[in-house]
Amino acid sequence: MKKLLKFIFYFLITLKISSQEITLSGFVKDSLQNPLPYANVLAKPKDVSKNLKFAITDEEGYYKLKLKKGDTLTVNISYIGYITNNFEFIASKNTKKDFILQQSSEQLDEIIIEMPVMIKGDTTTYKTEKFVDGSERKLKNVLKKLPGVEVDKKGNVTVQGKKITQMLVDGKKFFGGNSKLAVENIPADAVGNVEVIDNYNEIAFLKNVSDSDEMAMNIKLKEDKKQFIFGDVETGKGNQDFYKTNANLFYYSPKTNINFIGNTNNINEKTFTFKDYLNFSGGVNAVFKGNFDFTGQDFSQFLESADLQSSKQNFGALNITKTTNSKLDISGYAIFSNTNTSSFIENLNEYTNFNEEKTNKTDADNLLGIGNFNIEYTPNNLEKWHIKTQFKRTNNYSQNAITSLINTNTNTITTDRNLKSTYINQNIEWHKRQSSKHTFSTVLNYVYNKNNRNHFWQTKDPIFNNLIPIEKEQETFKINQIKNTKKQNIDAVFKHFWELNNNNHIYTTLGNMFLNESFLTKESQELDNGNINNFSISEFGNDLNFKLNDLFLGIHYKFRTGIFTFKQGFYAHNYHWKTNQQTNLSKNKWVVLPDFLAKIEFTKSKKIQFNYNLKTSFSDASKFANRFYLQSYNSVFRGNENLENNLFHNARIYYRKFSLYRGVLLNASLNYTKQIRGIRNVVNFDNINQFLTVKLFNNPSESINGNIRLEKRIKEIKYKFNVGFNNSIYKQEINNSIQINKNNNYNYKVGIETLFDNFPTLEIGLKREIGKFISSNNNSKFATLEPFVSIDYDFLKGFIFNFDYSRSNYQNKTLGQKNIYEIANGTLSYKKQDSAWSYKIIAQNIFNTKFRQSNSFTDYLISDTKTYILPRVFMFSIGYNL
Incomplete structure (x- = not known):
């Protein structure tokens, strides 16, 4: 391998680069010497069998074309509202040539149609037929030929250096907006124009007020490909009984889309990753970003393991979207994942005053199901309703064996864990653009989350010493634990966007979030004679009800001047919380949280942004529980009922610059x-x-x-x-x-x-x-x-x-x-x-x-x-x- 690396290194050093290419570059400006950004520059070879070369100018009006040496070409420079400039060029040597375009008094429809790339506001449209040659198999092959577009090995797509966060097909989300599934599966011959939408919001009239930094790509299907079935199936067999089988099947028509993905393998090939889980975890529109915090919780824990000794995985997902009429869309998906895994880990742990050598072997069987149903109702262009229902269910079982060595003393303990979780999320969103100055958004959100955990620890070695009331004269130590949590959230948030003019906005937020959480623990020892030693008599066992109400008001002022954008404001929260256990406590406090944003956008591809927030958070109910419970085979935990909220400063500064032709x-x-x-x-x-x-x-x-x-x-x-x-x-x-x-x-x-x-x-x-x-x-x-x-x-x-x-x-x-x-x-x-x-x-x-x-x-x-x-x-x- 060292020889291979040396060979590659010396090869790259000695390689003669681009000996058969020359560069044509320069600037495109108007008659007043102002740069014309995003002008189209096409080089059409006289030999029609050769592909055309294409460039668009950057914000400075700069372009660069790489041409095959010796070719004779017609170079065409076009810009909407300007007279097209044409000239003949023989690619004999590197050449710099500037162009001055004159404004046109006529509507040049024919020129506009011929433009391979059109930019209007935040939307860039690529006419893919100008770039492909018919050899492309999948969407990724098409995208790689578009200027400024890159596709990496993981299926991530970037445009002008910015990552695509939502993938659409004919304006509809493709399987949750997943770019990997789209670029690997959509056939190239079905792709018409490609649209890239910066500062994307799925509700168009919220675009200017949502402060979204997302970028979407919309694949427009060809008219004759509006109804088709595509996909692939694969099966494989390997050494030591390794195998894999997968199927990706898609049906598209103007009103009905059906997508199916299935995979089974034992080579640790994950169709459904933790990142994919987050994409399918639901949530609310981007305008409510910062008011809600959706986390993976117990459902995603088994998706994060990357390194395993053995792995058997079965995965299936079905997504259906139905357009019933021009106003109503119905969609839903179902996801099933089952994994059987084995892992083995060796740790050298350094504690404060001693070291521990530990081995950890785990066998796990994890089952996950997700169901989602969405209704999208658009009575007119200025109003939108979303009704979203999501159900998740998981059943995870694992057997764990730990051997711990400290100063020649060895402890071996086995643990059986069983986790059953149920999650239901229902939310209703309403968005209305009342007038050119006033827009309203409202969300009502309900979450039910129940987790039941059972632990069983077993060992022949003395454990916990004096930390728990254990009966020590036993051949085998057997500890049982029940740990259950149940959360219910009822939330309502109302937002008013007041656009005083194009450059001055006032945003008002009023909301209330209510959390009702219960936390229950029970620990006991199963004795050799079958009797039960209940730990509740020694301050073990929790039965806590925790309630938190957050009433808040937010006011923000946003203004733009030139290349500068500023947004400043605050949220005022009234927190009221109660803990109901052996002792009952009730507390109330006000917290004011200011925030600030400043953005300098020199050009679309060069900007600097600064954010500051004063943030707060509350711990979950388990941290308030005032009686003991077991956290693991070697730790006992007791909460603190007198806790209050965390409070912290957070600041971030970010700079981005991209230049296509300067690389x-x-x-x-x-x-x-x-x-x-x-x-x-x-x-x-x-x-x-x-x-x-x-x-x-x-x-x-x-x-x-x-x-x-x-x-x-x-x-x-x-x-x-x-x-x-x-x-x-x-x-x-x-x-x-x-x-x-x-x-x-x-x-x-x-x-x-x-x-x-x-x-x-x-x-x-x-x-x-x-x-x-x-x-x-x-x-x-x-x-x-x-x-x-x-x-x-x-x-x-x-x-x-x-x-x-x-x-x-x-x-x-x-x-x-x-x-x-x-x-x-x-x-x-x-x-x-x-x-x-x-x-x-x-x-x-x-x-x-x-x-x-x-x-x-x-x-x-x-x-x-x-x-x-x-x-x-x-x-x-x-x-x-x-």
């Missing part, structure tokens, strides 16, 4: 958070056993993190640089002693990528991560150095080769430990251009690496982790495209 992408961000008042864990150790509670601290933590991403294209090589850091300082109380801890993390990534037309796409780079943990008792430092290479190569009219390799050099510098492991994966596929059949050879973990290594920090624990992964997989699969 520059720059994103930089800096975030700062400081807790004025915050809740943190307080821990007392008895060897590995822990007693925890929570306390409200003043100024408990402060953190700052930043990131810079820079990409620069020089001819056919793209250079990439990414650097980030995350530094935090926080208080913690351990064994009745306050100490200050620091957690500093740094990382960078450098790489180069080739972009030749008839050459493999190669990416070579280096990643470096450094973690430092500093406390009053010890210091720890970890470092990982990871060179990597990836290859994507289309060759011999139908073959595609993909390969990725990384070599991780992991070091625990505190203990002087080192580990080197290599991960490599490859795929070779073949599909004849006019054939529906495809063939693929897959290789995963080619070097049969046993584990990955990483580190992590918590308030009182430093952990060095080895996570074992699937063995080598070789697989052959056959696919069929509809």
Whole structure:
């Protein structure tokens, strides 16, 4: 592998770049020397068998065309409302040529129709027929040929350096707006025009008031492709009984869309990831952003595991959208996921005054179902209703075996966990543009969330010492726990948008959010003789009802002047909460939360933005529970009924610059958070056993993190640089002693990528991560150095080769430990251009690496982790495209 990397490196250094290409560049301006941004520049070869070349000018009116040396071309420069300029050009050498366009007094309909790219406000329309040559298979192949559009390996789409967050087909969300499913499955010959909509809001008349930073892509289907079935099925068999089968089937017609996705495999190939779960988790319109906080909770926990020893996954999803008439759309989807997994993890844990060696083996069976039903009613262009219902159900069961070694003392404990969760969300939204100055939005939201957890711990070794009232004279220690929570939220929010004029807006928000949460715990010991030792007599067992009412009023003023936009205001919250348990408490307080936004938009592709918020949050009911309960096999927790709200400053500054023809992408961000008042864990150790509670601290933590991403294209090589850091300082109380801890993390990534037309796409780079943990008792430092290479190569009219390799050099510098492991994966596929059949050879973990290594920090624990992964997989699969 070292020889391969050296070969690639020297090859790139010695490569003669673009010897057969020349560049035509310059500026397009009007008669007053003002730049004309987004003008169309086309170069049509005299040889009709060759593809046309195309460019659009940037905000400075600059364009750049790469032309094949020796070609004779007609260059056409057009701009709406201006007379088209044409000239003949022979591509013999690099040439700079500026153009002056004269305004036209006539409506040039014919010219407008011929424009490959049209920009109107925040919408850019690509006429794809001007860029494709008929060899494209899927949507991703079409998008890669559009100027300023990129598609990465994960199916993410960016335009002018900004990520597409919603994917639409004929104006309707494609399976929750998922770009990956769209680019991998929509057939190229069905694609008409492509629209890119910046500052997107699904309700058009809210666009100017929603402060949305989303970008949507709308795929307009060709008229003769408005009704079709497409998709693919694939099945594969590998070594050691590895297998996979998947199907992606789609039906589209003007009024009915049906999408089905199915997958079953045991190679840890996830069709449904944590990110996908969030996309399907529902929620409200973007205008209510900041008023609602939807989280994954217990439903998504099993989706996050990436490294497993074994994995069996079954997944199915069905999505149906029906347009009944011009005013009413009905849609819904159902998702089913079942996973059976095994994981094995080795930890070296550094506590305050001792170390622990721990192994952790888990077998899990996780079942998840999601159902969603939406009604969208549009009585007219100025009014919109949404009725959304979502149901989620999960049943997760796991068996866990832990072996802990401390100072030659070994404890082995097994844990059975069972989690059943039910979630129902119903919301009704109403949006109305009353006049040119007044717009109203209202949402009524109800959430029911019930979680029932059962834990059963079993061991032959003494546990917990004196932390729990355990009967010690037993052959086997058996502990049962029931831990149930039930939440109900009833929320109502009303917003009024007052547009004084185009540059001055006043926004008013009035709302009330009510939470009713119950928390129940019961612990007991099952004795050898069958009797039950109930812990409730020793201050165990909670039965808490927690109610929180949040009545709030928000007023914000937004104004624009030139390239500047400012928005400032505040939310005034009246919080009233009650805890009903052995003792009842009732508290009330006002909290005023100011916020500020400033944005300088030099051009559409260059802006800087600053945000500041004073934020607050309340803990869940379990933190208020004033009796003991078990958190894990070695920790006992007791809440604090006197807790109040967290309060913290949050500030962020962000800069973005993109230049298509200068080949520059720059994103930089800096975030700062400081807790004025915050809740943190307080821990007392008895060897590995822990007693925890929570306390409200003043100024408990402060953190700052930043990131810079820079990409620069020089001819056919793209250079990439990414650097980030995350530094935090926080208080913690351990064994009745306050100490200050620091957690500093740094990382960078450098790489180069080739972009030749008839050459493999190669990416070579280096990643470096450094973690430092500093406390009053010890210091720890970890470092990982990871060179990597990836290859994507289309060759011999139908073959595609993909390969990725990384070599991780992991070091625990505190203990002087080192580990080197290599991960490599490859795929070779073949599909004849006019054939529906495809063939693929897959290789995963080619070097049969046993584990990955990483580190992590918590308030009182430093952990060095080895996570074992699937063995080598070789697989052959056959696919069929509809």
